[in-house]
Structure formats: C-alpha cells, structure tokens
Amino acid sequence: MSIISPSRKEELRKLAELARYKVATYGEDIDISVFEEAEEVKEIDELSKLPPEIQDAAISSGIDITEKERAGSFVQVDHSVIYQKIQSAYRGQIEIMSITDALEKYPELEEYWWKAVRVDQDKYTAHAELYPMHGYFIRVLPGQKVDRAIQACLLLQENARTQNVHNIIMMEEGSSAQIITGCSIAPKVNEGLHIGISEFYIKKNAKLVFTMIHNWADGFHVRPRSGAIVESNGIFINNYILLKPVKSIQSFPTAILEGENSKAMFNSLLYGLKDSKIDVGSRIILRGKNSSGEAISRAIVADSSQIYARGTLIAQNDESKAHLDCRGILFSNDGIMYAIPELLADRAPNSILSHEAAIGPIAEEEIEYLMTRGLSKEEAVSLITQGFMDVEILGLPKHLEDYIRRMIELTQKESM
Amino acid sequence: MLTIEDLHVEVAGSPILKGVNLEIKEGETHVLLGPNGGGKTTLLMSIMGLPRYKVTRGKIYFKGEDITNLPPNERAKLGIGIMFQKPPSIRGVKLYQIGEVSLRGKEDGDRIKSYAELLNLINHIDRDLNYGFSGGELKRSELFQLLCQKPDLVLLDEPESGVDLDNISLIGTVINELLNKEDKVKSRKSSGIIVTHTGYILEYVNADKGHVLMDGKIICDGSPRDLFEEVKKHGYGRCTECL
Numbered sequence A: 001m002s003i004i005s006p007s008r009k010e011e012l013r014k015l016a017e018l019a020r021y022k023v024a025t026y027g028e029d030i031d032i033s034v035f036e037e038a039e040e041v042k043e044i045d046e047l048s049k050l051p052p053e054i055q056d057a058a059i060s061s062g063i064d065i066t067e068k069e070r071a072g073s074f075v076q077v078d079h080s081v082i083y084q085k086i087q088s089a090y091r092g093q094i095e096i097m098s099i100t101d102a103l104e105k106y107p108e109l110e111e112y113w114w115k116a117v118r119v120d121q122d123k124y125t126a127h128a129e130l131y132p133m134h135g136y137f138i139r140v141l142p143g144q145k146v147d148r149a150i151q152a153c154l155l156l157q158e159n160a161r162t163q164n165v166h167n168i169i170m171m172e173e174g175s176s177a178q179i180i181t182g183c184s185i186a187p188k189v190n191e192g193l194h195i196g197i198s199e200f201y202i203k204k205n206a207k208l209v210f211t212m213i214h215n216w217a218d219g220f221h222v223r224p225r226s227g228a229i230v231e232s233n234g235i236f237i238n239n240y241i242l243l244k245p246v247k248s249i250q251s252f253p254t255a256i257l258e259g260e261n262s263k264a265m266f267n268s269l270l271y272g273l274k275d276s277k278i279d280v281g282s283r284i285i286l287r288g289k290n291s292s293g294e295a296i297s298r299a300i301v302a303d304s305s306q307i308y309a310r311g312t313l314i315a316q317n318d319e320s321k322a323h324l325d326c327r328g329i330l331f332s333n334d335g336i337m338y339a340i341p342e343l344l345a346d347r348a349p350n351s352i353l354s355h356e357a358a359i360g361p362i363a364e365e366e367i368e369y370l371m372t373r374g375l376s377k378e379e380a381v382s383l384i385t386q387g388f389m390d391v392e393i394l395g396l397p398k399h400l401e402d403y404i405r406r407m408i409e410l411t412q413k414e415s416m
Numbered sequence B: 001m002l003t004i005e006d007l008h009v010e011v012a013g014s015p016i017l018k019g020v021n022l023e024i025k026e027g028e029t030h031v032l033l034g035p036n037g038g039g040k041t042t043l044l045m046s047i048m049g050l051p052r053y054k055v056t057r058g059k060i061y062f063k064g065e066d067i068t069n070l071p072p073n074e075r076a077k078l079g080i081g082i083m084f085q086k087p088p089s090i091r092g093v094k095l096y097q098i099g100e101v102s103l104r105g106k107e108d109g110d111r112i113k114s115y116a117e118l119l120n121l122i123n124h125i126d127r128d129l130n131y132g133f134s135g136g137e138l139k140r141s142e143l144f145q146l147l148c149q150k151p152d153l154v155l156l157d158e159p160e161s162g163v164d165l166d167n168i169s170l171i172g173t174v175i176n177e178l179l180n181k182e183d184k185v186k187s188r189k190s191s192g193i194i195v196t197h198t199g200y201i202l203e204y205v206n207a208d209k210g211h212v213l214m215d216g217k218i219i220c221d222g223s224p225r226d227l228f229e230e231v232k233k234h235g236y237g238r239c240t241e242c243l
C-alpha cells in the first residue's frame, strides 16, 4: 500500500471526485465509462518472452527488446507491471520500479505526487487518481550521468480498455539521462483510452532528454497529462513523436522553469493520418532568472486528419527568453492544420518571447532543384519531407535518431 | 553533344527565347554573354528542363536523343548538370545528402569529404542545404554538387558573380576539373556552357567559342576573347545593330 498520508489521500480523493466529470479545455470529450478495466497479466523475466505481437508493438514504439543499448527497462501491459530491470552496470546509478512500489518505499514522494500536474485538472487526471493502475517511477541518482537510454513501455493488449498510469521521473542534482517511453498496442486493439500522468522533477544541474513515441490505432483515444518542474541550471528536453493514426490525442505538457538558468525544449514531430484528431501543445512558464525555452513542432497533415499545434510561452521573469517555431504541411485537400502560438509577458517587460508559425506546401522550386540532381519528383518530395521532420532537433543518440528517421520514412512511404 | 534548334521558350506566359540555335561538340566549352534579362538563365534552365520554362517551339537534342520533353531528373541521368545563378535553400536537407544524391550510388564518404575540402565546405556539409550561405558559399556549394555528379555537359550560370578575388581562382580550378581541361584537347569528353556577365572567369578558364544572347536570340558568335573585348569597349550598345 502506498504510504501517502491518510489526510492527503482524502484530500486528493475529494478533489478528484469533484473533477470526475470536468470536461477538459481542449480535445473532444470522451465518455470514460464505455471502456472496461483490463485483467491481470503475468510477470516475465526477459523481454524476449513477451508474445511476438506484443514484441512487435513494443519495437514499433522505440523499445529495444535485446536491451543492448539500454541502461534499464520498465514494461507495463494493460494494468500489470510485467517487467522491470536495471542492467548490472547501471545499478547504483538509477532506480526503476512501479510507482505503486515507489510510493511504498519512499514516503518523501508524497510531496511530488500531483505537484507538477493538478489532480483536478480534468476528468482524466481525476480518473487516474480514482482508479490508479501503476505507471513507473524512474530516478537517476545524484551526479550520475547515465550513458545509455532508459526505456519504459506502456502497452495495451486487450481491446476497449482504459489504461491509466501515473509516472514520476526524478532527476536528482547533477544527474543526466535519456529516457525513451514507447506507448503501443497489440494488433487486435482498435479502441481504448490511455490516460498517462507524467510528473518530471529536474533538480539543480540535472538534464533529462525524454522522448515519447506513440503508436496507437484508428479507434484509440489518448490523454497524456504532463508537467515538469525544473530547478536552477536544469535542462528538460521533451520530444514527442506520433507517426501512426489515432482517434484522438490531446495533450498540453507544461514545463515550469523555476530555477535560475533553467531550460526547457519541446520538440514534436506529428504525422496526421486517416481521421486522426491531434491536439498537441507545449507550454513553458519562465520563472527563473535567465531561464529560457524553445518549442518546435513539425506537422504533416495527410488524409482527413486534423492537427492543432499549440504553443504557449509565459515569461514571469524579466530576464528570460523563449522561442516558438511551428511549421506545417498539408498533403491532402481534406486535412486541417491549426497553429496557435501564444506569447504572454507577465509583468516581465524585458523578457523576450518570439514565434514563427508557417503553414504551406513544399516550394516547387525546391523540388525542381533536387530533380536537377537526379531525383524523381516523388524522391525529392520525400527527401524534403524527411528534412522537414527534422530528427536532429531531438538531441538523441545516433541509433535512436536513425531509428526515428526510418520510422518517418516508413510512414511516409505508406501514406503516399 | 548538344544541339538546339529554333528554340522558343515562354516563362509565366511571356515569350523569352525567340528561336535559339546552338551546337556544342564533345569537349567544347562555350561562353554565353549578353545584357541582363537577355535570356541567358532561361536558356540554361530550358536545357536542364525546369518546368517553369515552357518550350513552345523547337527541339533540344543531347547525345543524339530528343530531350525536349524530359523532366530534369532524366536529363541529369543522361549527363546534364547545372550550376544555378540563384540556388534555393532547403531546410532540413543537408549539403552532404545532396552530395550523395548527386553521386548516385557511386557514393563513398571519402569523395564527398575530399570535394568538400577542396571547396572549403567541410564545415558546411552538415548544414542545411544553402541555408544562410553567403554568395561565394552558394557558388561553391553548387560546384560541390556538380563535382559529385560529374556531368558530361556542365551548365554554369554566372559562376563568378558575388565571389571575392581569393575564391575566384578556386572556382576556376574546379570548373577546369569539371571540363577536363587537364586532358589533351582531343581527349576531352566534357562540354560546358559558361554564362558570364563580367568575363572575369575567362582569365581562369579557356573557352572555345562565344555567343552573345540578346532579346531571346543569339545574335553573334565568335572567339570568346574578341567578343568580350568588344563588350568591354562598347557595352552591348553596338550589338543592338546586329539584332
């Protein structure tokens, strides 16, 4: 049992109860009651023992089944944490466990639980509190520089279920790490709802590159709720990659830059396919002296997909600056792209906020230029598109960069 | 190698080339002079086959094949390459990537690196293609791509404009390499058309023939130096008499 104090538990429950039907600000409203709870799944001792179709699902969201390039792994299927492992070379550098175990083990987690995300933000946060179903706790210990990525995988194998997870990622002082989280589903899953609460705590001088790869299905709803609190000299890089169809996804992660010289970067690569309704934003609140941020999104709208790309920069410190860069290409007559950049200087007259947003086709001139070097029109469009979905902005190790590049190529080949 | 017959070309609905005839043999380098707006760029772009340049009459033959209706990539494969006067930039596509494209399968990282070194572009090959490049860097980027491509017919649109004196000899050296100028005259395979406004490039590259293109027509042929001397003395004023 979690050792969150009874009084705090009661307080959270009350807040969640009150927000149980609270419609979210953005995204279509979902009736959570139509989805069932999933059954328990057995633990495994090796990732290669996952059923083949689940392995494929994990691989397609960036998970390395061999774990060769990883410092540790966490896997949850439906409601069950089935695998957690730290490679021997990394013991003493990191901790990976189910959040349920972590709350039992570390009483001090109470002060981080629902601190970066509000429990009563909307019905999804409320649901996650009222019907908890694990999630992960990843901690990188003080001063540890973890040179391989840590991977976490959240999978669904039953159709028409909800999965509500609550994750806490704790980067202790002076630590640095890469975390890759893959969310994916078995082939037979078409419908369902994933609610993912993620709270990030980036302590002094710590750096986290967090990459989330989503791999859903036509009938699947997704409501991530993420918040980060960054202390002085801390760096938080959040990458989000969506290259598969989804029924709807709505998320608006927020980074609060509390500390001096703290930094946040949000990068999103969004590929709208079929009838996907994608509403993805990022919000940076600059509170620390000399804090800075950047939010970059690249969106391709194909088929009859709709992409809303939001970005909000809020400067609350006079010595802060941030930039927002949002670009989109429509490859279809039936798609919609809506770019919504917002800048707010909140009693900080010397802060510098800027944005560029552009939606438009690939310039004919660029295509023709590449054709003079021998590429066919299709090859030229494909090369420019891959360049547009600029993987290098993500700040990933080469093998992950190559992996995502290949995924983008694949998505593009299939969609054209 | 290249034969152009009675070529008429329209750009955005207005006729620009009005009956150009030109013959370039294997191993020959021709120089194209002419006032601004005379149609020099239009002629090179039409030989390359850029779709904005619409051929309304006439034919272009390359290595005996009628290429008048081929798209640029097919022409590139046959062995035509162009150095743009004003190349576009492409964000997200790296200079080395287009080097690979131009090498077409013959790719090896060493060659890309050695060409980049030769052209002082080693710090540019990982940058977005032409993005934020200076005037001189753009010219070198174009030549880098052509070195990778090794075309049999090289179309050079004002290779020296905007290039400082230090770099102009480098550009001359690379053009000479592209045009096999080191080889014996008889064994030269590559041909070229050099469009020049200033004529400076002729101090570094020897050309065999010259033409003046004006008002969409070639109005005069001759030795490149003679033509250039004439233009230096009198401008294109006296050329109008030949129209």
Ligand SMILES: Nc1ncnc2c1ncn2[C@@H]1O[C@H](COP(=O)(O)OP(=O)(O)O)[C@@H](O)[C@H]1O
Binding pocket: B011, B012, B016, B034, B035, B036, B037, B038, B039, B040, B041, B042, B043
């Ligand atoms: N995209 C275009 N739209 C309209 N007119 C054009 C375009 N490109 C070139 N032209 C016109 O074609 C003529 C020839 O231009 P160009 O071939 O660039 O000449 P040059 O290279 O000899 O200076 C000029 O009058 C120019 O304005």
Ligand SMILES: [Mg+2]
Binding pocket: B040, B041, B042, B085, B157
């Ligand atoms: Mg010109």
